[in-house]
Amino acid sequence: MKSKFQPDENGYFGQFGGAFIPELLHPNVKELADNYIQIIESEEFQTEYKSLLKDFVGRPTPLYLAKRLSKKYGATIYLKREDLNHTGAHKVNNTVGQILIAKKLGKTKVIAETGAGQHGVATATVCALMNMECTVFMGEKDIVRQAPNVARMKMLGAKIVAATSGSKTLKDATNEAIRYWIQHPETFYLIGSVVGPAPHPDMVARLQAIISEEMKWQLKEKTGKENPDTIIACVGGGSNAAGAFYHYLEDEDVELIAVEAAGLGVKSGESAATSQLGEVGIIHGSKTILMQDEYGQIVEPYSISAGLDYPGVGPLHAFLYESKRAKFMNATDKEALDAAYELTKIEGIIPALETAHALAVLPKIDFKKDQVVVINLSGRGDKDLEIYIKYLEA
Amino acid sequence: MNSIQELFQKKDKNLLSIYFTSGYPKLDDTARIIQKLSKSTVDFIEVGLPYSDPLADGPTIQDSSQKALENGINLDVIFQQLMPLKETNKTPLVLMGYLNQLLKYGEEKFCQKVVDCGIDTLIIPDLPMVEFENHYQELFDNYGLTNVFLITPHTSEDRIRKIDSYSKAFIYVVASASITGAKGAISNNQISYFERIKSMNLKSRLIVGFGISDKSTFNTACNYANGAIIGSAFIKDLGINGVDRIDDFIQPIIS
Ligand SMILES: Cc1ncc(COP(=O)(O)O)c(C=O)c1O
Numbered sequence: 131m132k133s134k135f136q137p138d139e140n141g142y143f144g145q146f147g148g149a150f151i152p153e154l155l156h157p158n159v160k161e162l163a164d165n166y167i168q169i170i171e172s173e174e175f176q177t178e179y180k181s182l183l184k185d186f187v188g189r190p191t192p193l194y195l196a197k198r199l200s201k202k203y204g205a206t207i208y209l210k211r212e213d214l215n216h217t218g219a220h221k222v223n224n225t226v227g228q229i230l231i232a233k234k235l236g237k238t239k240v241i242a243e244t245g246a247g248q249h250g251v252a253t254a255t256v257c258a259l260m261n262m263e264c265t266v267f268m269g270e271k272d273i274v275r276q277a278p279n280v281a282r283m284k285m286l287g288a289k290i291v292a293a294t295s296g297s298k299t300l301k302d303a304t305n306e307a308i309r310y311w312i313q314h315p316e317t318f319y320l321i322g323s324v325v326g327p328a329p330h331p332d333m334v335a336r337l338q339a340i341i342s343e344e345m346k347w348q349l350k351e352k353t354g355k356e357n358p359d360t361i362i363a364c365v366g367g368g369s370n371a372a373g374a375f376y377h378y379l380e381d382e383d384v385e386l387i388a389v390e391a392a393g394l395g396v397k398s399g400e401s402a403a404t405s406q407l408g409e410v411g412i413i414h415g416s417k418t419i420l421m422q423d424e425y426g427q428i429v430e431p432y433s434i435s436a437g438l439d440y441p442g443v444g445p446l447h448a449f450l451y452e453s454k455r456a457k458f459m460n461a462t463d464k465e466a467l468d469a470a471y472e473l474t475k476i477e478g479i480i481p482a483l484e485t486a487h488a489l490a491v492l493p494k495i496d497f498k499k500d501q502v503v504v505i506n507l508s509g510r511g512d513k514d515l516e517i518y519i520k521y522l523e524a
Numbered sequence: 525m526n527s528i529q530e531l532f533q534k535k536d537k538n539l540l541s542i543y544f545t546s547g548y549p550k551l552d553d554t555a556r557i558i559q560k561l562s563k564s565t566v567d568f569i570e571v572g573l574p575y576s577d578p579l580a581d582g583p584t585i586q587d588s589s590q591k592a593l594e595n596g597i598n599l600d601v602i603f604q605q606l607m608p609l610k611e612t613n614k615t616p617l618v619l620m621g622y623l624n625q626l627l628k629y630g631e632e633k634f635c636q637k638v639v640d641c642g643i644d645t646l647i648i649p650d651l652p653m654v655e656f657e658n659h660y661q662e663l664f665d666n667y668g669l670t671n672v673f674l675i676t677p678h679t680s681e682d683r684i685r686k687i688d689s690y691s692k693a694f695i696y697v698v699a700s701a702s703i704t705g706a707k708g709a710i711s712n713n714q715i716s717y718f719e720r721i722k723s724m725n726l727k728s729r730l731i732v733g734f735g736i737s738d739k740s741t742f743n744t745a746c747n748y749a750n751g752a753i754i755g756s757a758f759i760k761d762l763g764i765n766g767v768d769r770i771d772d773f774i775q776p777i778i779s
Pocket residue numbers: 219220245246247248249322323324364365366367368369370371436437438482484485508509510
């Protein structure tokens with residue numbers, strides 16, 4: 131029987147998902163929907179994907195036992211080191227896979243949206259590798275707060291288009307990417323998270339699933355058991371969490387914790403904690419949980435972290451929330467900044483601001499002795515140094 | 525019978541439809557704009573329901589929607605503005621908005637309000653055919669509402685035939701692979717697409733929209749379809765010349 135965590139033929143996880151797209155995008159989305167599973171499951175794809183992940187990206191990423199962090203919180207804490215991937219985050223797992231799919235479908239031009247710039251960099255990187263034209267849409271506000279990644283994308287040959295509408299962040303960059311796609315149906319939209327119209331959420335989840343695939347054998351090696359007690363990951367759109375949860379979704383004894391950005395506080399009016407503030411609605415072609423007012427107008431979110439500053443969440447996560455398969459927690463800007471400093475000082479790892487939100491829930495959880503916890507360390511903090519230094523000086 | 529279909533019985537060539545964003549330029553302009561457009565003998569009117577994230581719209585409609593939302597427009601206000609026109613206004617109205625507005629407002633409540641306003645035709649660009657078939661067809665039928673489908677240069681023949689069978693008002697022929705927004709002349713590629721659609725001998729009337737901006741593009745579109753819709757160009761003009769000068773925009777197009 132098909133797992134309830136797999137989408138049905140219309141791309142639904144429970145009541146969430148679907149493809150709410152203007153007719154103009156129908157041929158594009160259908161082409162992908164008709165082909166992506168077959169491509170991903172083909173031997174040709176798997177060979178090339180796995181080989182690029184190994185030799186270009188540097189996988190498998192280590193599963194590191196963080197001894198001092200474990201001691202501090204009274205648990206056995208492993209860090210899944212996605213920060214050690216080429217380009218510095220989990221995002222590249224997805225872009226390597228999608229660029230191979232794009233190639234298979236005969237596409238030569240690629241567009242992408244980006245928030246923190248990590249997906250933009252990962253897309254620009256694989257486009258350089260495959261000699262494809264790359265255009266990245268990025269909110270004007272994010273262009274300022276993630277300047278190092280803008281420079282990297284430019285060096286990699288990508289064209290950056292500033293999204294100047296709305297909140298000038300990830301939501302608006304995604305709107306602009308979709309509008310461009312409508313007008314340039316020959317382009318491949320290389321989406322950066324488990325969001326958007328079906329089949330994008332499922333495709334991205336399958337490409338990020340490598341994270342939990344590796345976790346299984348790595349845990350077995352280190353602890354004798356494939357399953358941890360708890361997995362913790364931050365959620366913007368939800369791709370790193372989807373990857374870290376993927377092969378454990380059916381194992382209900384593995385606790386899954388998704389951490390959203392609370393900004394200045396869930397109830398402050400300046401937050402991106404979608405599951406707490408959102409209701410069922412449609413964003414970027416998907417029925418999911420989103421932050422909206424009483425008339426369905428999308429509310430502008432806020433988080434210090436550009437990668438989590440999004441008013442929706444992928445449909446799989448909306449389903450995990452509604453079905454209570456995952457527990458949703460959140461962390462404020464300040465809690466995340468403190469957690470980033472803590473990890474840096476006691477483990478010698480500077481995490482991305484997004485990732486810092488996942489770390490920030492450790493003090494809020496009552497761990498059992500010997501509880502085996504995996505935190506998905508989704509990215510490194512180089513891009514966030516300016517914000518970190520400012521915080522230190524303040 | 526559907527109000528647009530009724531209109532076609534009286535006139536089925538060179539129909540001019542105008543799209544405007546309700547609540548723009550001023551919150552209370554909706555009724556006045558409809559009255560002016562009727563007086564200028566526009567054949568039917570699309571009332572835009574401003575949305576924060578209109579994926580199928582270009583900068584002009586995005587900006588007017590943003591401004592309208594800042595002015596305080598919302599669905600309740602729009603229905604209040606439209607309700608009194610039910611008795612006086614003779615020009616058919618069509619509502620154009622995004623699916624999330626309807627979802628959040630409550631689908632049944634939305635449909636009832638639309639009916640109460642004497643309106644029977646909706647355009648929801650992000651409502652795909654499969655969702656229509658699975659749910660909305662029955663909902664709309666229950667309220668006597670009709671959904672207008674869009675076709676584009678990339679819509680397959682099979683799909684167009686299916687859309688034709690579902691269409692009770694008209695088929696919205698999107699003029700190019702595009703979001704809304706005024707463009708220049710109509711290209712040869714577009715002409716051959718219009719010819720292809722025309723030669724399919726569909727049962728539904730065809731109205732061309734997206735990128736129709738002036739007399740010349742309107743006339744070209746009308747050579748291949750029953751009429752055309754002007755949106756962004758009208759809104760731009762409204763922003764510059766205001767509601768009082770609406771007739772100055774319309775007359776040169778229909779004269
Ligand atoms: C390092 C890092 N972690 C997490 C995220 C959030 O995205 P997602 O929820 O799709 O993993 C981002 C997004 O930019 C990121 O750069």
